[in-house]
Amino acid sequence: MELTATTTIRKPVSEVYAFWRDLENLPTFMAHLEEVRTTGDRTSHWVANAPFGKDVQWDAEILDETPGEKIGWRSIGDADVPNAGTVRFVPAPDGVSTEVHISLVYDIPGGTIGKAVAKYFGEEPHQQLDDDLRRLKQVLETGEVVRSDGAPWGKRAREEFPQRPAQPLSDAEFAKGAEA
Amino acid sequence: MRANTWAGRNKVEVRDVPDPRILNRRDAIVRITSTAICGSDLHLVDGYVPTMQDGDVMGHEFMGEVVEVGPGVDPERLRVGDRVVVPFPIACGACGACAAELYSCCENTNPNAGIAEKMFGHPVAGIFGYSHLTGGFAGGQAQYARVPFADVGPLKIESDVADEQVLFLSDILPTGYMGAEMCDIQPSDVVAVWGAGPVGQFAMDSARVLGAAKVIAIDKEPYRLEMAERAGHTPVNFDEVDVRSRLLELTGGRGPDKCIDAVGLEATHGSAHIATYDRVKQAVRAESDRPHALRQAIMSCRSGGVVSVIGVYGGLVDKFPAGAWMNRALTLRTGQCHVQRYMKPLLGRIERGEIDPTRIITHRLPLDDAERGFELFKNKQDHCEKVVLKP
Ligand SMILES: NC(=O)c1ccc[n+]([C@@H]2O[C@H](COP(=O)([O-])OP(=O)(O)OC[C@H]3O[C@@H](n4cnc5c(N)ncnc54)[C@H](O)[C@@H]3O)[C@@H](O)[C@H]2O)c1
Ligand SMILES: [Zn+2]
Ligand SMILES: [Zn+2]
Numbered sequence: 001m002e003l004t005a006t007t008t009i010r011k012p013v014s015e016v017y018a019f020w021r022d023l024e025n026l027p028t029f030m031a032h033l034e035e036v037r038t039t040g041d042r043t044s045h046w047v048a049n050a051p052f053g054k055d056v057q058w059d060a061e062i063l064d065e066t067p068g069e070k071i072g073w074r075s076i077g078d079a080d081v082p083n084a085g086t087v088r089f090v091p092a093p094d095g096v097s098t099e100v101h102i103s104l105v106y107d108i109p110g111g112t113i114g115k116a117v118a119k120y121f122g123e124e125p126h127q128q129l130d131d132d133l134r135r136l137k138q139v140l141e142t143g144e145v146v147r148s149d150g151a152p153w154g155k156r157a158r159e160e161f162p163q164r165p166a167q168p169l170s171d172a173e174f175a176k177g178a179e180a
Numbered sequence: 181m182r183a184n185t186w187a188g189r190n191k192v193e194v195r196d197v198p199d200p201r202i203l204n205r206r207d208a209i210v211r212i213t214s215t216a217i218c219g220s221d222l223h224l225v226d227g228y229v230p231t232m233q234d235g236d237v238m239g240h241e242f243m244g245e246v247v248e249v250g251p252g253v254d255p256e257r258l259r260v261g262d263r264v265v266v267p268f269p270i271a272c273g274a275c276g277a278c279a280a281e282l283y284s285c286c287e288n289t290n291p292n293a294g295i296a297e298k299m300f301g302h303p304v305a306g307i308f309g310y311s312h313l314t315g316g317f318a319g320g321q322a323q324y325a326r327v328p329f330a331d332v333g334p335l336k337i338e339s340d341v342a343d344e345q346v347l348f349l350s351d352i353l354p355t356g357y358m359g360a361e362m363c364d365i366q367p368s369d370v371v372a373v374w375g376a377g378p379v380g381q382f383a384m385d386s387a388r389v390l391g392a393a394k395v396i397a398i399d400k401e402p403y404r405l406e407m408a409e410r411a412g413h414t415p416v417n418f419d420e421v422d423v424r425s426r427l428l429e430l431t432g433g434r435g436p437d438k439c440i441d442a443v444g445l446e447a448t449h450g451s452a453h454i455a456t457y458d459r460v461k462q463a464v465r466a467e468s469d470r471p472h473a474l475r476q477a478i479m480s481c482r483s484g485g486v487v488s489v490i491g492v493y494g495g496l497v498d499k500f501p502a503g504a505w506m507n508r509a510l511t512l513r514t515g516q517c518h519v520q521r522y523m524k525p526l527l528g529r530i531e532r533g534e535i536d537p538t539r540i541i542t543h544r545l546p547l548d549d550a551e552r553g554f555e556l557f558k559n560k561q562d563h564c565e566k567v568v569l570k571p
């Protein structure tokens with residue numbers, strides 16, 4: 001499965017590129033990631049969120065990189081869900097913003113994991129990636145993922161609809177946090 | 181705390197709900213001292229805006245005192261104890277739309293942007309108390325509200341002007357003003373305003389302030405037309421006269437130079453069969469909005485004129501007079517108000533006495549009487565024009 005998405009962020013290319021190049025930042029806006037750990041100059045270890053497939057982890061390597069322009073990576077070894085991604089950073093015509101163009105390819109296996117991943121992406125797989133980029137934009141432009149009473153859990157708000165009512169959280173809800 | 185909530189179609193209910201808390205670093209909590217009921221709230225109550233949920237706290241016109249700020253709020257901009265009016269669109273101040281002062285189209289403040297994008301092609305900003313389509317933010321018909329990006333939008337009131345003088349800076353005064361401003365008014369202009377509700381009244385006053393030669397008020401509620409007349413505008417009752425002929429009469433056959441739709445998607449129509457056509461279409465969801473005022477404004481406007489739309493539309497309309505619009509070189513301008521753009525300059529106009537926002541207030545009720553307030557306002561009982569609620 002191949003997914004593409006794009007957004008424009010009102011920050012210079014250098015800043016957007018640097019944020020992405022520190023792969024440990026990806027889980028702040030990519031819903032399916034729990035953690036990315038840098039293990040070497042070009043290598044990293046990725047841990048997926050439960051809805052994406054419990055205990056799905058893989059190692060990845062950056063194979064193709066042009067500083068300030070492009071980062072390309074792919075999973076290595078025998079990943080449960082082999083995947084690869086490319087992100088390109090292009091100065092926008094306004095002279096201040098950066099266009100981010102991302103493309104992800106997943107090799108969805110059969111079995112339980114394959115089912116979980118398929119369920120995760122649902123009927124509109126590109127929607128997930130669109131939302132990831134919206135959160136990337138929020139983080140870079142405003143400093144964090146924006147929360148509302150109806151969708152209080154930021155990145156972990158999975159189901160878009162129906163939501164909890166647009167009224168303040170109770171102490172119990174607040175203490176419990178988002179169900180992963 | 182107490183809060184007025186949506187309880188299904190045609191039903192609001194003041195309930196006990198949890199107090200709001202800081203969820204984002206740049207949030208503030210405001211203790212509300214005054215809040216109001218808006219024509220936009222009627223669209224929610226009447227069930228014309230999808231994605232409302234039982235228990236949603238309503239209200240987007242409010243002001244009060246800052247009682248808590250998040251760690252990310254710039255203390256140069258806002259502190260505990262400040263008195264603020266809160267604009268209804270939530271804007272981040274940092275995105276491309278905000279940089280262009282298109283605050284109601286802010287690209288970052290709607291956590292449900294994905295849904296909004298499906299409906300509108302591109303997402304719109306978060307709005308307090310205005311459905312999950314615009315973010316699912318609890319509103320301000322309550323004792324307290326959480327205000328995101330509190331160091332961007334809220335206007336500090338540093339003088340001791342009364343709440344009622346400045347409350348409407350949260351929405352309807354800037355909205356009416358933007359409606360007039362979009363008309364690019366010239367001294368020779370006759371400006372016609374459809375709807376003599378609160379928004380229409382302020383569009384009329386603004387057209388006057390911006391130098392229009394004559395301002396015409398169109399509605400069917402005699403008391404609302406009288407209110408407009410007392411403010412110096414020329415009334416036209418669409419239940420009693422044919423609007424187009426009357427407008428021609430009032431403009432020497434030219435038609436109004438600029439036309440403002442301050443009615444929106446729930447317009448009524450004097451002619452029963454046309455009203456029925458749109459009501460039925462709306463009921464079976466073949467059309468989501470009833471655009472009588474918009475159609476009439478387009479048909480009436482002078483060739484080359486501007487039709488400025490501040491009445492709210494939510495979806496699709498039928499029989500849009502594209503031919504009149506195109507062949508007669510009309511300009512159509514519109515938008516949810518970019519309130520942040522207008523608050524400061526309009527505060528100046530209020531302080532200088534050029535605009536008196538209090539002239540439209542007819543009812544002051546405790547928050548617990550919100551239900552009655554909605555009834556009075558919706559059914560136009562007791563000459564109701566604008567309800568202010570006191571938490
Ligand atoms: N653009 C914005 O940012 C913004 C902000 C606030 C309100 N609004 C919208 O402005 C509109 C008016 O708000 P309001 O608070 O004044 O509401 P309101 O319901 O009090 O006023 C609407 C008025 O229009 C009249 N009307 C109905 N059909 C008409 C017709 N065919 N011709 C002329 N008049 C007609 C009604 O009698 C009523 O007096 C609503 O649609 C509201 O949602 C827009
Ligand atoms: Zn309003
Ligand atoms: Zn913004």
